[in-house]
Amino acid sequence: MPDVDEAYLQIGEVAERTGVTQRTLRFYEEKGLLRPPSRMVGGFRLYSEQDVKRVEHIRRLQDLLGVALAEIKEMVEAEEVLRELRAQYRPDSAIDEKRRQLERAIDVVQGQYSIVKQKTEQMEEMKAQLKERLKTFDRWMKELNELETKEAVAPGLRPPK
Amino acid sequence: MPDVDEAYLQIGEVAERTGVTQRTLRFYEEKGLLRPPSRMVGGFRLYSEQDVKRVEHIRRLQDLLGVALAEIKEMVEAEEVLRELRAQYRPDSAIDEKRRQLERAIDVVQGQYSIVKQKTEQMEEMKAQLKERLKTFDRWMKELNELETKEAVAPGLRPPK
DNA sequence: CCTAACCTTGACGTAGGCGTTAAACCGCCC
DNA sequence: GGGCGGTTTAACGCCTACGTCAAGGTTAGG
Numbered sequence: 160m161p162d163v164d165e166a167y168l169q170i171g172e173v174a175e176r177t178g179v180t181q182r183t184l185r186f187y188e189e190k191g192l193l194r195p196p197s198r199m200v201g202g203f204r205l206y207s208e209q210d211v212k213r214v215e216h217i218r219r220l221q222d223l224l225g226v227a228l229a230e231i232k233e234m235v236e237a238e239e240v241l242r243e244l245r246a247q248y249r250p251d252s253a254i255d256e257k258r259r260q261l262e263r264a265i266d267v268v269q270g271q272y273s274i275v276k277q278k279t280e281q282m283e284e285m286k287a288q289l290k291e292r293l294k295t296f297d298r299w300m301k302e303l304n305e306l307e308t309k310e311a312v313a314p315g316l317r318p319p320k
Numbered sequence: 321m322p323d324v325d326e327a328y329l330q331i332g333e334v335a336e337r338t339g340v341t342q343r344t345l346r347f348y349e350e351k352g353l354l355r356p357p358s359r360m361v362g363g364f365r366l367y368s369e370q371d372v373k374r375v376e377h378i379r380r381l382q383d384l385l386g387v388a389l390a391e392i393k394e395m396v397e398a399e400e401v402l403r404e405l406r407a408q409y410r411p412d413s414a415i416d417e418k419r420r421q422l423e424r425a426i427d428v429v430q431g432q433y434s435i436v437k438q439k440t441e442q443m444e445e446m447k448a449q450l451k452e453r454l455k456t457f458d459r460w461m462k463e464l465n466e467l468e469t470k471e472a473v474a475p476g477l478r479p480p481k
Numbered sequence: 482c483c484t485a486a487c488c489t490t491g492a493c494g495t496a497g498g499c500g501t502t503a504a505a506c507c508g509c510c511c
Numbered sequence: 512g513g514g515c516g517g518t519t520t521a522a523c524g525c526c527t528a529c530g531t532c533a534a535g536g537t538t539a540g541g
Contacts, residue, residue, distance in 0.1 A: 170487090170488075171486095171488080180529080180530080181488085182529065182530065183528085183530095185490095186528070190528095199537090200537085201489085201536075201537040201538070202488075202490095203489080203538085204488085204489090219442075223442055223446060227528095229527095254464060254468050255468075257464060261460060264457060265454065265461075268450055268453055268454055269454065271450055272451065272454065275443055275446055275450060276447060278443060279440060279443045279444060279447060281380075282384055282436055282440045282443070283440060285380065285384060285436055286436045286440060289433045290433070293429055293433065296425060296426050299422060300422055300423075303415060303418060303419055330517075331517090331518070332517065341499080341500080343499065343501085344498085344499065346520090347499060362507040362508070362519090363506080363507075363518080363519060363520095364508090364517085364518055364519080365519090388498095389497075390497090
């Protein structure tokens with residue numbers, strides 16, 4: 160049972176803090192990306208700090224990796240299994256059950272890692288190219304300016320400005 | 321007028337080489353991301369190698385940066401202006417027209433650069449975190465294995481540690 | 482008790498990014 | 512000149528990731 164004194168948040172606060180809309184939070188819950196939060200008497204959703212972290216995590220996966228919510232669901236599910244695994248203080252039978260879960264989690268994280276790795280490499284490459292182009296542009300700009308000053312010294316047809 | 325001997329490609333070949341569908345190519349054209357290609361007598365589209373590059377460029381922007389096609393359109397348009405600017409051998413009036421175009425292009429590329437930079441930084445951070453987690457998992461896995469061997473030797477005993 | 486601010490479920494709408502026919506047309510080979 | 516495979520436009524469809532009402536229930540303050 161969760162600590163009664165823990166600071167729970169209503170959906171509006173979570174929305175504000177995470178930068179997503181309330182609709183999005185309900186949507187994620189619908190889609191199984193967020194586990195159904197606890198409720199207060201009247202039915203209002205009560206989120207924990209953990210849930211906030213989860214939302215932020217989801218958004219990072221979306222924005223940075225650009226993976227679909229379906230995939231993100233798989234990822235966060237595997238992580239959820241891990242939390243449980245860490246929480247259980249050795250219900251002690253089924254060690255290889257635990258091992259299987261751990262292996263699954265490792266797979267997931269390795270998957271994420273390889274995606275991130277590949278993307279960072281490609282982006283570093285792109286970054287270098289962009290830098291190169293900016294240099295080139297700078298050169299051109301200088302050439303343009305020189306060209307102009309030469310025309311100022313030896314004016315051709317200058318349009319009235 | 322383009323070189324008549326140049327190797328032009330039909331839509332199917334371009335699709336195959338770029339990994340996008342024919343539908344996507346026509347769609348990009350519709351949306352103004354690809355300039356309308358030349359046609360052969362019967363009306364079939366004829367793409368140049370340049371067009372292929374362009375498609376690949378578009379896809380990189382999509383996949384890596386995750387920007388919307390509308391934005392990508394702006395980007396490729398600015399680049400198109402640059403091509404022209406570089407192609408014109410000094411129609412020599414309107415130097416500051418050129419300068420404005422160049423400045424616009426610089427803005428665009430700087431925009432891309434800052435996006436890429438920010439994303440790479442965030443991804444490097446994420447990468448580090450993932451690496452950390454993989455290490456942790458590895459430790460856990462070892463602990464699990466040790467736990468198992470100890471139980472095999474002295475069942476029910478708690479490991480000192 | 483009343484009201485404002487917040488929340489609930491449900492249902493429908495939408496924007497982006499293509500997929501999928503359909504029906505006719507083109508090019509090439511035998 | 513008939514067949515076959517690639518291509519054309521046009522139109523409708525679809526999925527994702529939410530946005531946007533609508534109609535009502537809840538909570539806290541005065």
